[in-house]
Amino acid sequence: MDYFLGIDIGSSSTKGVVLDGEKRILAKQIIHTKPKHSEGADIIIQAILKDLGTAFKRRVPGKDIKYCVGTGYGRSNIERADKVITEITCHAKGVHYYFPYARTIIDIGGQDSKVIRIDNEGKVIDFVMNEKCAAGTGRFLEAACRILKVPLEDLGKISLDAASSCKINSTCVVFAESEIISKLAEGSEREAVAKGIHQAVVSRLLSMGKRVGVPPPIVFTGGVAENHGMVAEVIIQLGIQKDALSIPLEPKITGALGAALFALEFFASGGQGGFFEKSPPWTPQKTFD
Secondary structure, eight states, rough: EEEHHHHHSSSSEEEEEEOOOOOOEEEEEEEESSSSHHHHHHHHHHHHHHHHHHHHHHHGGGGGGGEEEEEEEEEEGGGTEEEEOOOHHHHHHHHHOOTTTEEEEEEOSSEEEEEEEETTTEEEEEEEEEOOOTTSSSSHHHHHHHHHHGGGGGHHHHHHOOOOOOOOOSHHHHHHHHHHHHHHHTTTHHHHHHHHHHHHHHHHHHHHHHHOOOOEEEEEEGGGGOHHHHHHHHHHHHHGGGGGGGGGSTTSSSSHHHHHHHHHHHHHOOOOOOHHHSSSSOSSOOOOO
């Protein structure tokens, strides 16, 4: 069987998705991004081949991967990629696979956030991206969690439990951290501060999004889309109905999925892939377990 692989190396996590020729997702993996990106890509590949072997009850050799597309922050370091494509284009492709009616993508990752406008074919019309400042990204939320002393996965729930909101004015992460500490010292409830943090992040994101517009239907992707408090705040600040905002079952993998879809298309159109076949027998740098 022929397989088509997409690898997305982000600042926080590395994702891999494999499709068959019918565009069915056969395997997917998410790991923390490694300091050496090529090592992380090899770990993802080995894990995916292991998953395929388990599913089909046979050893799946690397040469069965007929085409590999890399994307994301570390795409240029994916040695096994036959082609690399920007994460903006791959996110659009992946979102269109799940939600062909979507017209706007809100994506918040570890170190960047973006708003992407797409057409009815999943092609990018326009986009705006914040990659210079950690405000409005997952890193900001992680920093806030350290100060509030709550696990990252609980931050959204805490914000939803707030009876009121504590406004966070600073847009710089460093100053915002100091402001959060001051608010807590002044006696502000942790829940109210958490809600204020969510409001500040969404306000910054949507202010940026105004440059390209944020028309529904909207799809929210990235690890931060798993934060229910953030989802609720996006709906409130956009003034939309809940059903106007969709979230993939696994919002972290849309970029890798889009890359895998491109891999299939390139191969089907006669693209010269098969890096795994051309190179010496593939041995991963590190064993995945």
